[in-house]
Amino acid sequence: MKLDTALRWNEMHEVAGVARAAEDAGFDALWSAESGTDALLPLAVAAVNTERIKLGTAVVLAFPRSPMVLAYMSWDLARASRGRFILGLGTQVKGHIERRFSTPWLPPVARMREYIESLRAIFKCWSEGGRKLSYQGKYYNFSLMTPAFTPPHHEFGNIPIYTSGLNARMCQLAGELCEGFHVHPFHTAKFLRENVMPNVEAGLKKAGRQRSDIAIATGAFVVVGRNDEELHNAREAVRRQIAFYGSTRTYKPVFDLHGWGDVTMRLNEKTAKGDWKGMPNEITDEMLDTFAISGTFDNIAAKVKATYDGLLDRVYFYFPYQPGRDDQEWRRLTRSFNG
Secondary structure (H helix, E strand, C coil): CEEEEECCCCCHHHHHHHHHHHHHHCCCEEEECCCCCCCCHHHHHHHCCCCCCEEEECCEECCCCCHHHHHHHHHHHHHHCCCCEEEEEECCCHHHHHHHCCCCCCCHHHHHHHHHHHHHHHHHHHHCCCCCCCEECCCCEECCCCHHHCCCCCCCCCCCEEEEECCHHHHHHHHHHCCEEEECCCCCHHHHHHHHHHHHHHHHHHHCCCHHHCEEEEEECEEECCCHHHHHHHHHHHHHHHHHHHCCHHHHHHHHHCCCHHHHHHHHHHHHHCCCCCHHHHCCHHHHHHHCEEECCCCHHHHHHHHHCCCCCEEEECCCCCCCCCHHHHHHHHHHHHC
16 A cells, blocks of 8 residues: 655645655655646646656546547646656536536536546557547547647656546446546545445456556545644544535435435535534544544554555545655655555
């Protein structure tokens, strides 16, 4: 199991230093998310300021972008990083796709299948110079690529593609087509074992692939600190995040598995009323301890490994490494995972 970290930044000029610090600390990969900022742009900065650490998106939203647009960006990042770039794709939920991005909501699993297939067709066209671009699907069709618009050739065209999610069909699709799968942070080890992995394995079996053909990764809710005050503050931050994710009905099956399905509805009602402060009160200590792994820097590595043994290939802490804060403790953690 490799220990990665997330890329967190406030100003673009900070990215180079954060990326170099993460590489120096020994993390195996640096993941960039798309929330209030673009996921791809900071990785361009990181790519030309690091040499070893893998760089990926966890995740970039696929459906608001044409596969061709994302293919160009991915191709450039693979070239800039000398093959260290990993493309992690996400779907988002219907409300955001329609109302935030003003794009149509189409069947997400079938659409994601074509998205991945069309990306691979584009990459193959560029890798095999002179090959005709030809992809015909229900949602995407690509048949034009002229020399003037073909990007410079490089040897890193086999770009790993991860997808993300929780539901059965998306897990199956990852097992069938992808090099990796980002499990949503809103999960428990029980949900991974009983829901996610059986469906990933079903997809692998359908495609005649092995478990070693796919990497399972996640940002885990980890509560770590050097004293009781730090642990308390970290626990409350995780409690708030669980409440935020748990208010989305898409993620209700995780609560359902533990008999807490009614919590989703109560949280959803609170969001409708704008009662953000009251939401964490719905998350009991039992729920928090089921979703999160708590410990000190001395024992957290053993606890994470014990929780996710046989389930994950990559893990990063939801609240990530910050350069200049607990640097020596983080270096000990990365050595315990990555050598």
